[in-house]
Amino acid sequence: MGRPPCCDKIGVKKGPWTPEEDIILVTYIQEHGPGNWRAVPSNTGLLRCSKSCRLRWTNYLRPGIKRGNFTEHEEKMIIHLQDLLGNRWAAIASYLPERTDNDIKNYWNTHLKKKLKKLQQGDDANNQERHSVSESISKGQWERRLQTDIHMAKQALCEALSLDKSNNNLSDSEPSPIQTSTYASSTENIARLLKDWMKKSPKSSQAGSGSTQYSFNNPSVGTSSSPSEGTLSATTPEGFDSLFSLNSDESDEAAANFISKNGVFQDENQPNLNNQMPLTLLEKWLFDE
DNA sequence: AAAGGTTTCAACCGCATACGT
């Protein structure tokens, strides 16, 4: 028996979300919290399927999301993590709590891919090396994936173990990603959202000027799908961080070296098996914490 | 100014996995 569709195809609206729909969704989630997406369309009257609601929330409406203008640091992290994890965008996004997996995926496909390809073209001398790397990738794809999963399990363990510690440090002045990725910044987010709506759709701008007030400061209502969100400290290990702390002049060259060394474009879907060092650094980073 | 080409990114689709009964 085939799996039924997540929603009735008939009567379900598709395409871009309107400001009114966004308001309805945000208001509903404010009251009920994210989750139970199946119930969202029926409870809100939105003519959208549950998937669409979840996606709209996680990729656009969720507070704590930073949009556009990837920093150099973020860019390097994505390049590095993509090499390490392959196209596991959700896993990569867990290291960048302010970014969504969709955003990272898009940025990779539209910007970084091209950028790295360009850099790689000037480095044909390492073709032979890349070929051998590629071979070992295909051979050990599942081993690498397993290794990644073990790493993520460790991360979850760290999270569990550091729960008490982090609770005790809640009043610390140093901000942690979990604080920025939960509802703390939502007022800002919604304001920005409404501002965008005013700009884009003057006709419907009155929708954003209603009496609804958003207050997503309840930290108990989390939406993160990532297992590690909130566990990463603002501090990075020296080795890992140093890769991302180059100035713009150095970065391209460093990236080119990185690519030629690791064969980023040989098979982008496969993580680099030979690249053991960065994984160790990540692990060190986590356990040092 | 207009046409055509290119780029960007929000949203969709289908599969995989988790979860509840």
Next chain:
DNA sequence: TACGTATGCGGTTGAAACCTT
């Protein structure tokens, strides 16, 4: 354990924005 359903994930699409000629 098996089955049905909900949710998560990655690949892909297509409309709008932007650029070039």
